[in-house]
Amino acid sequence: MTEMPYTPTDVERDALSRIRTCLGPKGWVDDAETLTPWLIDSRRVYEGRCLGMARPANTQEVAEILAIAYKAGLQIVPQGGNTGRVGGATPDTTGRQLLLNLGRMNSVRDVDAANYTMTVEAGCILKDLQGVAEQADRLFPLSLGAEGSCQIGGNLASNAGGINVVRYGNARDLVLGLEVVLPDGRIWSGLRRLRKDNTGYDLKQIFLGSEGTLGIITAAVLKLFPLPKERATALVAIADLDTAVTLLERARSASGDALMSFELMPGFALDWAEKYVEGAKQPFDTTYDWTILMEIGGPRTDGAARIALESLLESAFEDGLVIDAVLPQSEDQRAQIWFLREAIVEAQVREGAQVKHDVSVPVSQVPRFIREANAAVEEMMPGIRPYPFGHVGDGNIHYNLSQPIDMPAREFLGRYAELQHRVHDVALSLDGSISAEHGIGRSKRDELLRCKSAVELDMMRSLKTLFDPKGLMNPGKTIPDA
Numbered sequence: 001m002t003e004m005p006y007t008p009t010d011v012e013r014d015a016l017s018r019i020r021t022c023l024g025p026k027g028w029v030d031d032a033e034t035l036t037p038w039l040i041d042s043r044r045v046y047e048g049r050c051l052g053m054a055r056p057a058n059t060q061e062v063a064e065i066l067a068i069a070y071k072a073g074l075q076i077v078p079q080g081g082n083t084g085r086v087g088g089a090t091p092d093t094t095g096r097q098l099l100l101n102l103g104r105m106n107s108v109r110d111v112d113a114a115n116y117t118m119t120v121e122a123g124c125i126l127k128d129l130q131g132v133a134e135q136a137d138r139l140f141p142l143s144l145g146a147e148g149s150c151q152i153g154g155n156l157a158s159n160a161g162g163i164n165v166v167r168y169g170n171a172r173d174l175v176l177g178l179e180v181v182l183p184d185g186r187i188w189s190g191l192r193r194l195r196k197d198n199t200g201y202d203l204k205q206i207f208l209g210s211e212g213t214l215g216i217i218t219a220a221v222l223k224l225f226p227l228p229k230e231r232a233t234a235l236v237a238i239a240d241l242d243t244a245v246t247l248l249e250r251a252r253s254a255s256g257d258a259l260m261s262f263e264l265m266p267g268f269a270l271d272w273a274e275k276y277v278e279g280a281k282q283p284f285d286t287t288y289d290w291t292i293l294m295e296i297g298g299p300r301t302d303g304a305a306r307i308a309l310e311s312l313l314e315s316a317f318e319d320g321l322v323i324d325a326v327l328p329q330s331e332d333q334r335a336q337i338w339f340l341r342e343a344i345v346e347a348q349v350r351e352g353a354q355v356k357h358d359v360s361v362p363v364s365q366v367p368r369f370i371r372e373a374n375a376a377v378e379e380m381m382p383g384i385r386p387y388p389f390g391h392v393g394d395g396n397i398h399y400n401l402s403q404p405i406d407m408p409a410r411e412f413l414g415r416y417a418e419l420q421h422r423v424h425d426v427a428l429s430l431d432g433s434i435s436a437e438h439g440i441g442r443s444k445r446d447e448l449l450r451c452k453s454a455v456e457l458d459m460m461r462s463l464k465t466l467f468d469p470k471g472l473m474n475p476g477k478t479i480p481d482a
Contacts, residue, residue, distance in 0.1 A: 006095030008051060015072035016098075019054055022064045027104070029053040038099060041090045042083050042146075043356075046442060048091035050077070053099040059179060059187060059218040065100060066216070067185025074098050075472050076183075078212035080122065080154025083146040085358070086441030088158065088211045088477050097475075102153050105218060111136050116224040117176060117193045122153025122217050129222070138224035141168035141260075144437075145342055153217045159209035161437025163261045163341075166393030167297075168225065170437065172208040177221035180207050183214075183468045193221050206463065211439050212474040214467040228297035231260070232305040233334045234313060237267070237288035237324040241367035244292060244392050247321055248363065254312040255296045258305065262393030263293040263341055264366075269389060272347035273340055280343035281336060283326045292392075293341055348387050348400060353409035355419050357399040359427040360436035366392050373399055373426045377419055383407065384419075396436035399423055424451070440478045448480050457482075 008016065020028045029035060030052040040047045051074070056062045069076055075097040079089040091097040105123040112118070113136045120129060126147040133140035142155060144162035154160075156178075160171045168174065177192040190204055207214055238244055244264055251259045267288040273280040284291075298305030309327070316322040328334040348354055361369045374386045383404030390398040401419060403412035424434045424447060434447050448457065457480065464471075464479050 006049070006051075008096075011072050012051070012074060012096075015068050015074055016051060018068050019065050019098075022068070023054060023056060023061060027055045027057060027061065029055060035099075038079065038082055038101065039091065041087045043085060043087075046087040046090040048093050048097070049095035050091045050097050050099045051095065053079075053101055055101050055104050057104045059105070059181065062100070062102075062105075062181045062216055062218055063185045063187050065185075066181055066183060069098065069472065070184045070470065073470060073472065075475050076100050076212075076216075077474055078102070078153075078157070078216050080151035080157070081125070081146070081149045083150040084154065084158060084441060085356075085438040086435075086443040088439055088441030088474070089154065090442070092476055100216065102151060102216070102218070105153075106151075108132050109219065111138075112193060113138055113224070115193055117221050118224060119177075119191055119193070119219065119221050120152055121219050122151060122156075124152045126150050126152055126155060133224050134227060136224070137227050139227045140174070140222060140224055142171055142174055145345065152220065152222075156208055156217050156220055157210060157212050158439035159437070161391065161394070161396060163263065163391065165391060165396070165437075166262055167257070167260045172205065174223045175204060175208060175220055176223060178204040178207055178217055179219035180215045180217055183470070183473050188215075191219060191221050206467075209439070211441060211478045213464060213478050214473060216473075226299060228260070228299065228305075229301045230298035230303065230305045231295055231334065232298065232309040233293070233295045233328055233337060234309055235283060235326045235337050235340075236292050236294070236313065236316075236322045237284060237286075238290050238292055239320055239323055241290060241370060243321045244290065245364055245367060247292060247294075247316060248393060250316065250321075251294055251296070251312055255305070255308050258297050258308075259294065259393065260297045261293065261295040261391075263390065264392040264397070265291045265293065265341065265344055265389045266387065267291055269344040269347065269387060270340060272351060273343035276347045276350040277343035279336075280340050280347070282340070283337070284324055286324070288324065293337060344389060348402060351385075351402050353403045353412050354387070355401040355413070355416050357401075357420065357423050357427075357434075358396070358436050358438040359399055359423065359432055359434060360394070360396045361427055361430045361432035363392070363395045365430045365432070366395060366397060369397065369426060369430055369432065370399070372429075373423050376422050376426055377401060380419065380422060381407075381412075381415065391436075394436075395432075420447075421450075442477055445476070445478060445480055
């Protein structure tokens with residue numbers, strides 16, 4: 001039976017009318033064709049409905065929208081590029097919620113190269129910001145697969161990670177100041193460009209990673225870094241899983257902690273990438289059990305980074321840690337290797353249904369986690385195909401599972417929750433986390449009840465009540481019900 005459209009109350013209709021007037025025709029969307037892509041999450045797991053989409057052009061318009069919505073009791077779902085992986089930016093199915101998309105707020109307000117900062121609005125595309133920084137001979141190091149379409153506001157709201165965390169940290173480590181609109185429409189102007197500001201609580205950290213449940217980030221002061229003039233890259237086959245940790249230690253030491261990326265991939269994933277993704281090329285003649293993609297940054301063009309990498313690999317070969325290696329000789333070859341890293345994600349999709357995880361454990365426990373998780377899921381489901389890869393340099397493994405070859409996808413996905421709980425149990429037993437960089441959103445909200453203490457949950461709920469007493473900001477996300 002088709003669900004009937006929601007009919008707004010008189011109070012809600014009046015509020016929506018005032019919001020439309022405030023925004024003008026460019027700032028309001030309510031036709032079904034335009035809305036549809038924004039009502040489905042990037043993994044196509046969640047699909048919702050909404051009252052319409054507000055697209056403010058500046059912070060003052062965001063403040064006016066929230067002030068009107070607060071008085072009328074309208075629920076708000078903030079949204080950036082809609083690239084999230086946990087359903088955090090998708091409205092529910094009631095049709096009672098208002099989407100607030102920040103895409104029109106895409107100005108770079110300031111670049112202060114001497115201070116190594118830039119001040120940007122929430123709707124800026126991540127890749128564009130990388131380019132702005134590079135034009136100023138600076139690096140903005142946040143880098144992830146969706147960087148061509150994700151927006152910095154969403155990156156900060158979900159505390160995104162990516163491939164450079166081992167050297168530069170997560171999104172929250174790259175922020176000096178924020179501008180935030182609170183649920184009642186007040187604006188907190190915290191766009192400070194200071195690295196030392198010891199004047200009380202660090203309020204910005206409350207909103208970083210809060211997934212739009214406490215307020216809406218409208219602008220940020222981001223840290224910049226010296227732009228590497230050289231990037232020395234290698235794809236290596238390692239002797240075994242434990243070697244990954246040993247090689248990581250050596251790489252950080254040999255590079256003077258200039259190691260930017262250290263990515264783990266199973267060898268068969270490279271084969272799958274070559275099989276399914278146009279342009280992906282497996283560089284090894286043999287399929288090895290495990291491979292590492294590493295990259296060292298250098299401040300000069302004198303080849304010092306390359307020399308450090310070659311010296312590292314030479315000693316690693318001598319000690320039996322590395323059994324094969326490919327070092328690109330040009331920027332095109334480097335790009336091909338990084339394309340292969342991204343292609344393994346698409347390749348798994350082509351192999352059938354998947355169960356995905358975004359877990360982290362202490363770096364020293366990565367090999368143990370993979371072995372114990374493999375044993376656990378294979379005991380539960382003989383023939384299951386573990387597909388672990390990711391940012392071993394910071395302990396973040398995307399522990400994905402592909403369906404057994406002879407099992408129907410529906411049957412496999414029917415055990416999604418069971419498999420997920422078991423993998424999360426292994427991570428938690430090793431002092432790990434069920435979410436390393438994707439956030440909590442809707443898909444992991446109830447899992448927090450298993451991995452957060454009563455005290456932690458109480459503090460989270462207290463913050464939610466303090467900032468959003470009416471419960472209007474992104475309801476049903478991140479915070480489990482009491």
